[in-house]
Amino acid sequence: MKSRMAYPYIVWLSMFIVLPLLLILYYGLTAVDGSFTLDNFQRFIDPIYLRVLWRSVELALLSTAICLVLGYPMAMIIAKTEIKRRNLMVLLFILPMWMNFLLRTYAWMTLLGRNGVINNILGWAGLPELNLLYNASAVVLGMVYNFLPFMVLPIYTVLSKMDQSYIEAAKDLGANNRKVFWKVIFPLSLPGVISGVTMVFMPAVSTFVIPRLLGGGQLMLIGNLVEQQFSYVGDWNFGSAISIVMMLFILISMALMTRFDKEQQGGVGLW
Amino acid sequence: MFLVLLGILFPMMTGCSDQETLYVYNWGDYIDESVLRDFEEEFDVRIVYETYATNEDMIVKIRSGGSRYDVAIPSDYMIERMINEELLREINMDRITNYHYVKEDLKNLDFDPDNRFSVPYMWGTVGILYNTTMVDDVVDSWEILWDETYEGDILMMDSQRDSIGITLLKLGYSLNSRDEDELEEAKQELIRQKPLVLAYVVDEGKDMMVAEEAALAVVWSGDAVIMMEENEDLEYVIPKEGSNLWFDNMVIPTTSENPELAEEFINFMTRPEIAQRNAEYIGYSTPNLGAMELLDDEITGNPAAYPPDEMLENLEVFQDPGDFLSVYDRIWTEVKAH
Amino acid sequence: MVKKWIERSYSGLIFVFLYAPILVLIIFSFNESRTRGNWGGFTLHWYADLFRDRQILSAFYYTLSIGVISAVVSTIVGTFAAVGIYNMRYLGQKTILNLNYLPVLNPDIVTGVALMTLFIFFNFRLGFLTLLLAHITFCIPYVILAVLPKLRQLDKNLAEAAMDLGAKPFYAFRKVVLPEITPGIITGALIAFTLSIDDFVISFFTTGSGVTNISITVFSMARRGVNPMINALSTIMFTTVLLLLLWINYRTNKEKEEDEDEKELQMYNVLGTAGDTLSDDDRV
Numbered sequence: 001m002k003s004r005m006a007y008p009y010i011v012w013l014s015m016f017i018v019l020p021l022l023l024i025l026y027y028g029l030t031a032v033d034g035s036f037t038l039d040n041f042q043r044f045i046d047p048i049y050l051r052v053l054w055r056s057v058e059l060a061l062l063s064t065a066i067c068l069v070l071g072y073p074m075a076m077i078i079a080k081t082e083i084k085r086r087n088l089m090v091l092l093f094i095l096p097m098w099m100n101f102l103l104r105t106y107a108w109m110t111l112l113g114r115n116g117v118i119n120n121i122l123g124w125a126g127l128p129e130l131n132l133l134y135n136a137s138a139v140v141l142g143m144v145y146n147f148l149p150f151m152v153l154p155i156y157t158v159l160s161k162m163d164q165s166y167i168e169a170a171k172d173l174g175a176n177n178r179k180v181f182w183k184v185i186f187p188l189s190l191p192g193v194i195s196g197v198t199m200v201f202m203p204a205v206s207t208f209v210i211p212r213l214l215g216g217g218q219l220m221l222i223g224n225l226v227e228q229q230f231s232y233v234g235d236w237n238f239g240s241a242i243s244i245v246m247m248l249f250i251l252i253s254m255a256l257m258t259r260f261d262k263e264q265q266g267g268v269g270l271w
Numbered sequence: 272m273f274l275v276l277l278g279i280l281f282p283m284m285t286g287c288s289d290q291e292t293l294y295v296y297n298w299g300d301y302i303d304e305s306v307l308r309d310f311e312e313e314f315d316v317r318i319v320y321e322t323y324a325t326n327e328d329m330i331v332k333i334r335s336g337g338s339r340y341d342v343a344i345p346s347d348y349m350i351e352r353m354i355n356e357e358l359l360r361e362i363n364m365d366r367i368t369n370y371h372y373v374k375e376d377l378k379n380l381d382f383d384p385d386n387r388f389s390v391p392y393m394w395g396t397v398g399i400l401y402n403t404t405m406v407d408d409v410v411d412s413w414e415i416l417w418d419e420t421y422e423g424d425i426l427m428m429d430s431q432r433d434s435i436g437i438t439l440l441k442l443g444y445s446l447n448s449r450d451e452d453e454l455e456e457a458k459q460e461l462i463r464q465k466p467l468v469l470a471y472v473v474d475e476g477k478d479m480m481v482a483e484e485a486a487l488a489v490v491w492s493g494d495a496v497i498m499m500e501e502n503e504d505l506e507y508v509i510p511k512e513g514s515n516l517w518f519d520n521m522v523i524p525t526t527s528e529n530p531e532l533a534e535e536f537i538n539f540m541t542r543p544e545i546a547q548r549n550a551e552y553i554g555y556s557t558p559n560l561g562a563m564e565l566l567d568d569e570i571t572g573n574p575a576a577y578p579p580d581e582m583l584e585n586l587e588v589f590q591d592p593g594d595f596l597s598v599y600d601r602i603w604t605e606v607k608a609h
Numbered sequence: 610m611v612k613k614w615i616e617r618s619y620s621g622l623i624f625v626f627l628y629a630p631i632l633v634l635i636i637f638s639f640n641e642s643r644t645r646g647n648w649g650g651f652t653l654h655w656y657a658d659l660f661r662d663r664q665i666l667s668a669f670y671y672t673l674s675i676g677v678i679s680a681v682v683s684t685i686v687g688t689f690a691a692v693g694i695y696n697m698r699y700l701g702q703k704t705i706l707n708l709n710y711l712p713v714l715n716p717d718i719v720t721g722v723a724l725m726t727l728f729i730f731f732n733f734r735l736g737f738l739t740l741l742l743a744h745i746t747f748c749i750p751y752v753i754l755a756v757l758p759k760l761r762q763l764d765k766n767l768a769e770a771a772m773d774l775g776a777k778p779f780y781a782f783r784k785v786v787l788p789e790i791t792p793g794i795i796t797g798a799l800i801a802f803t804l805s806i807d808d809f810v811i812s813f814f815t816t817g818s819g820v821t822n823i824s825i826t827v828f829s830m831a832r833r834g835v836n837p838m839i840n841a842l843s844t845i846m847f848t849t850v851l852l853l854l855l856w857i858n859y860r861t862n863k864e865k866e867e868d869e870d871e872k873e874l875q876m877y878n879v880l881g882t883a884g885d886t887l888s889d890d891d892r893v
Contacts, residue, residue: 003696005692006696009689012686012749016724016727017709019727020723020724020727023723077616087858090799091799093624095847098807098846099846102824103839103843104631104634106478107633110645111630115484148623153799154758157758191761198710206715212429216468220604223716227716230718230719232325232431233597238597239719243719246714246716250714299826299830299833300833300836320664322821331725331814332817335726338735338818473832
């Protein structure tokens with residue numbers, strides 16, 4: 001009965017998500033002349049391309065982990081703030097994301113550059129210059145910066161109205177703060193955590209602007225590769241095949257990650 | 272009451288739709304917008320203006336036919352590709368009365384012989400921009416970008432054709448080479464160079480060079496002029512092995528619904544005063560002799576922006592690699608993923 | 610007390626991290642020089658140029674309208690979908706959810722090109738409508754991702770209890786479920802809006818007829834160098850929203866305080882010394 005509420009979306013989904021997916025599958029499995037072929041996939045099974053995929057997943061995982069570690073405490077802090085200031089904090093947290101992405105990334109380059117703001121400050125303080133730009137760390141920084149709010153917000157929403165009685169019960173039973181956190185709070189917040197991880201990890205794998213600008217074009221990630229195929233080379237077939245492989249890879253990784261959550265508590269679930 | 276209101280509004284609305292509309296598709300920030308306003312006033316039309324970031328994005332939109340464009344401004348090799356794909360309409364040159372203002376040696380190039388499909392808008396070269404305080408050696412060859420003394424101080428272009436192209440030139444081959452061995456050599460050279468490169472950049476390179484974060488960079492002449500204005504220590508040179516000559520020309524896609532108006536527009540843009548205003552705003556080089564006369568001598572006398580004619584002979588224009596693109600792409604991926 | 614200090618410094622650091630680039634961005638809107646490489650002197654002329662630039666202002670208008678409309682529509686559809694999905698049986702739920710993720714995990718260019726092809730296949734002229742449809746499509750999954758955890762957190766018994774007490778299903782939904790998942794809905798709406806106003810690739814391929822947004826305008830300047838007019842626009846947007854937020858916050862808190870003061874006054878009158886206990890409980 002209530003599940004009927006989803007029907008409008010299911011219609012939408014079949015038009016705007018399934019049809020395009022079929023399109024991509026079609027392109028991936030055909031050659032330029034329209035004939036069926038597995039060549040596009042075969043082309044991808046090549047150490048060079050696989051290395052690109054692996055690197056992207058690595059960096060995305062790292063960024064997601066950092067977002068989680070940095071974001072969870074932040075979500076807790078916001079959830080504990082008095083109601084008066086809470087909403088303001090949430091909005092202030094997301095406000096920077098409303099400024100154009102390219103501008104913010106350029107601003108990071110000004111901050112991180114050799115003669116940039118940070119190095120200038122270090123210079124005044126007599127500290128040595130740091131190589132902060134045009135490497136993998138800069139890319140991770142950029143990704144964390146860009147995706148942090150997407151990790152914090154879902155976790156915060158779950159923490160904000162957490163049933164206090166569980167926590168009180170645990171404390172009454174003699175658990176110290178640490179136990180309360182790991183045994184009660186964290187598991188209860190898992191749905192939010194999984195949403196957060198999903199909203200960060202997936203786009204992080206396929207991002208291409210951040211590696212291009214902050215990585216100085218030195219890192220070829222899968223997002224760049226796909227973009228190159230579709231845009232520069234015009235080889236939609238190969239591009240589609242790469243996307244499909246990437247899709248499967250990510251879905252499988254997510255399934256593995258959510259194995260944590262056996263009882264389907266998180267259940268934003270994959271497989 | 273309602274009928275009266277309708278009566279008043281209706282002519283206003285039809286008035287709006289009576290006005291002809293011209294759809295222009297251009298690079299971002301690549302025109303003096305007051306020029307568009309003047310065209311609208313003079314010809315009593317409305318201009319709808321859209322922008323794109325790369326030639327490739329543009330051709331996907333135009334090819335798809337989902338949106339109509341009357342005038343677009345692609346680059347040389349892309350025009351060749353569009354002609355081959357029959358995406359362009361021939362321009363009735365009789366209507367481009369200002370065509371004679373365009374410099375002779377910038378006409379009739381390989382990508383559009385006899386200029387049947389395009390009229391030049393902006394042009395330039397590719398060269399090395401270097402910081403005189405950071406570079407002691409004489410800069411006259413692409414070799415210097417492989418010089419280990421400048422490790423970590425070199426900026427290359429994050430563009431397949433440009434970077435592979437200049438490497439081919441350095442090796443003494445053609446920019447447009449399709450020889451597998453030559454390309455393999457170029458690939459090896461680029462891989463060899465990679466540890467020395469600070470970054471592969473596009474626009475950001477401008478800020479970097481002005482801020483003196485790097486000593487050498489491969490840049491377009493137009494950008495070089497802008498950068499040199501901001502930092503006096505910068506110099507621009509076209510290496511002796513030769514370089515790339517690039518063009519952005521105005522074309523009319525076949526999907527245009529108002530080609531006559533499009534031709535009017537192209538002719539309008541080729542007027543000396545208009546071309547001059549665009550050149551001043553953008554800062555790149557104009558192919559329009561009339562405009563050049565109207566510009567400051569300081570600008571036209573700058574060899575970076577307006578190199579002497581003899582130099583032009585050493586420069587090659589990009590050709591459309593066609594199917595060969597996948598080879599270029601593979602090379603580039605190998606270099607980047609290394 | 611140490612804990613409070615640690616919390617404060619931590620949030621402080623995070624906020625510095627978030628806002629440092631914004632500060633840089635704002636400063637450069639006053640830079641005479643066009644590049645970010647050096648400081649050419651203080652100027653307001655980019656702001657003046659901005660107001661004369663019809664293209665950018667029109668892009669701004671479209672960005673906002675698409676942003677608001679797609680946020681609203683995707684939030685409504687997404688919330689209902691989330692509730693529906695939550696109540697579906699295992700297999701159906703899994704399938705729908707996995708399909709739901711495709712716009713999230715696909716590279717933008719794949720989604721953009723696929724949607725463009727779809728629209729053209731159905732003979733839609735690319736323009737405002739197609740742009741809107743595309744934005745709604747990639748926003749809904751995020752709304753669902755934001756609302757679903759709240760649904761999981763919900764005590765199923767609550768809704769049932771309400772219905773046992775005689776409430777009709779939709780009434781139970783409205784009065785019991787909805788208030789509980791509201792934080793998720795708001796988060797979803799915020800995320801949807803954020804994604805919409807900053808999207809370039811998907812927008813580029815699904816728009817036409819002169820409809821453009823700020824992201825397209827900015828990315829199109831990638832070859833030439835982003836014109837500081839954009840910095841000026843961003844600064845104005847930022848300051849406006851910031852001031853608006855602070856003002857709204859101030860007003861709602863003032864109202865809340867006034868309400869609370871009223872209630873307290875009443876309580877004092879009714880309960881006398883019980884007022885002391887109440888002020889302690891205010892510290893939630």
